[in-house]
Amino acid sequence: MEYNAVVLEADREEIKILTKENLHLDDYVIIEKNQDKWIGIVKNKRFTLGEIGKAFIDLKFERILKESEWIENRGKNLYVIQLLAQNDSEIIDIPTHNVLIRKAKEEEIEKAIPKGSIEIGKASNIKIYTNKNVIFSPHIGVFGQTGSGKSNFVKLILKQIKKEDPDATIIILDRHGEYEQAFGDYAKYPEIKIDIKNLNPNEYVSFYELLFNVPPNYTNLHTVLFNTLDLLYEADNSLFENRTIADFFETMWGNKNLEEFRELKQKLNRLSMNLVEDYDKTRIRLLRRWRAIERFAKDLLLLKPSIGNQYIIERIVPNQINVIRLKAKRLSTKIYGAVLSILLYETLLLKTGEIDLSNLEKSNIYIVMEEAHAYLNRTYEDLLETAITLAREGRKFNVHLLVVAQSPSGLDSELLSQLTTIAAFRLTAREDINRVADMLGISASSIKGLPKYTAYFYSVEFRLPMPLKIRSIKHDTIKLIKDYDLSHL
Numbered sequence: 001m002e003y004n005a006v007v008l009e010a011d012r013e014e015i016k017i018l019t020k021e022n023l024h025l026d027d028y029v030i031i032e033k034n035q036d037k038w039i040g041i042v043k044n045k046r047f048t049l050g051e052i053g054k055a056f057i058d059l060k061f062e063r064i065l066k067e068s069e070w071i072e073n074r075g076k077n078l079y080v081i082q083l084l085a086q087n088d089s090e091i092i093d094i095p096t097h098n099v100l101i102r103k104a105k106e107e108e109i110e111k112a113i114p115k116g117s118i119e120i121g122k123a124s125n126i127k128i129y130t131n132k133n134v135i136f137s138p139h140i141g142v143f144g145q146t147g148s149g150k151s152n153f154v155k156l157i158l159k160q161i162k163k164e165d166p167d168a169t170i171i172i173l174d175r176h177g178e179y180e181q182a183f184g185d186y187a188k189y190p191e192i193k194i195d196i197k198n199l200n201p202n203e204y205v206s207f208y209e210l211l212f213n214v215p216p217n218y219t220n221l222h223t224v225l226f227n228t229l230d231l232l233y234e235a236d237n238s239l240f241e242n243r244t245i246a247d248f249f250e251t252m253w254g255n256k257n258l259e260e261f262r263e264l265k266q267k268l269n270r271l272s273m274n275l276v277e278d279y280d281k282t283r284i285r286l287l288r289r290w291r292a293i294e295r296f297a298k299d300l301l302l303l304k305p306s307i308g309n310q311y312i313i314e315r316i317v318p319n320q321i322n323v324i325r326l327k328a329k330r331l332s333t334k335i336y337g338a339v340l341s342i343l344l345y346e347t348l349l350l351k352t353g354e355i356d357l358s359n360l361e362k363s364n365i366y367i368v369m370e371e372a373h374a375y376l377n378r379t380y381e382d383l384l385e386t387a388i389t390l391a392r393e394g395r396k397f398n399v400h401l402l403v404v405a406q407s408p409s410g411l412d413s414e415l416l417s418q419l420t421t422i423a424a425f426r427l428t429a430r431e432d433i434n435r436v437a438d439m440l441g442i443s444a445s446s447i448k449g450l451p452k453y454t455a456y457f458y459s460v461e462f463r464l465p466m467p468l469k470i471r472s473i474k475h476d477t478i479k480l481i482k483d484y485d486l487s488h489l
Ligand SMILES: Nc1ncnc2c1ncn2[C@@H]1O[C@H](COP(=O)(O)OP(=O)(O)OP(=O)(O)O)[C@@H](O)[C@H]1O
Pocket: 144, 145, 146, 147, 148, 149, 150, 151, 152, 153, 406, 453, 469, 470, 471, 472, 473, 474
């Protein structure tokens, strides 16, 4: 049914339109005047540029809207937000006098929604497509509580990226083994495995080698390492009371591999000297470091096969989905962050030409960062700086970041501001809800009330965050595009 809207009141601030039609939040409406049509989305919040939040005040977002109109609908105030300007470069105000306002028909929505080739979900039962250049222009943030559908969304995007850009190189540090399953034969698994139970003295030696062979520029690793160590120590300080790490190795492994141990001890002594000079003057602080290093070693050792003498990035198979398995019973987020730090740093080196892997350098690189709130913050200054640099230069480097987080409020705001596409699923913590509501310029209740597997989606193309029922990849099949070339591994 269509009703003529009646202008009730108009001042400089607000224009009220009365409609008898039953409109709901997020309904698409058509506003018609003479031959012109505008399509809008119904919101319960008036948008102003100020509300959109710092992160999104850039040229693209400013274009979204200047005006919103509100409709009186059975006593509720609902705002119609201008969705599509006819011309990209101009802001079109919704007319208010003598207009017809009604629910949009499916074909009208379909026509209005930008076309692309990645099917991401549905809005009002209409299939929504986007395209990879838009969604990764250049980075994407995926937020939502546990089980809300973040990983499904990431997998969906990645699969479709692969369809559109077969040469893309995708890197996923897989903490829980879920991506391995999702991509099946489609993915390649560089041999980075973690097996906490089976340590041996040689591995300890390798760990030690790792510490010393780390290239001097690996400040990221060191900072993450030492911050991690402090945290680990605080979590459990019962180990190695009054013992140096060298003593620990010796008592733990007896006199096996004596030669190596002797060498190890010498090097460890040098390490202790460095630590004294570089980090701390007091023995207690030093001891703390050592204890913590030992704890860290236990985890990090397990990464040895990849980190030892080789860059992680050298193990990445260009043009493939690389699922790096980081499976362990208790793999701390800090370790995950440390590995990621190395990987990001190496990606920077690759893109600045300091690591020479021409095949890889040429391709678009997509890096998935899970649980990003745990390490992309000021606690891990160097890791964060690398991520921000990569994010800023991403367009130039063809490096795209997928930042996935349960708690967006834990993410650094500068990094957040680099995320140009957002998929926000349901959140429960108030600070997370407020953060996302601020970022997208929508009300907190819209985020709280999101149904399962539905996300507010925003990208430069859509201009307004809109709730999409995200497509499930469960029954997706995907064909191999190329055979793997493993000869260089
Ligand atoms: N769009 C969807 N349609 C149908 N089922 C879905 C959809 N998205 C996710 N699921 C299902 O919901 C479950 C949880 O999804 P998913 O692992 O993507 O959530 P998550 O937010 O990544 O959770 P976590 O933070 O715990 O990793 C999975 O079993 C998945 O198959």
